[in-house]
Amino acid sequence: xxxxxxxxxxxxxxxxxxxxxxxxxxxxxxxxxxxxxxxxxxxxxxxxxxxxxxxxxxxxxx
Numbered sequence: 001x002x003x004x005x006x007x008x009x010x011x012x013x014x015x016x017x018x019x020x021x022x023x024x025x026x027x028x029x030x031x032x033x034x035x036x037x038x039x040x041x042x043x044x045x046x047x048x049x050x051x052x053x054x055x056x057x058x059x060x061x062x
Contacts, residue, residue, distance in 0.1 A: 006025035006033055008023040009023060009026070010023050022037060031049075034046075
């Protein structure tokens with residue numbers, strides 16, 4: 001999958017102190033991309049819209 005045009009956004013809950021953070025790209029056609037903010041050149045997970053909505057709905061807020 002070509003991720004060249006992905007627009008990555010870091011969580012607003014990211015503290016900026018080197019913690020475990022993810023970035024999400026929601027502008028990709030048909031999928032949502034997720035990557036480790038500390039390794040932007042590393043692997044990317046992609047989720048279909050239904051799977052992403054289920055994941056976000058079921059993750060407990062902290």
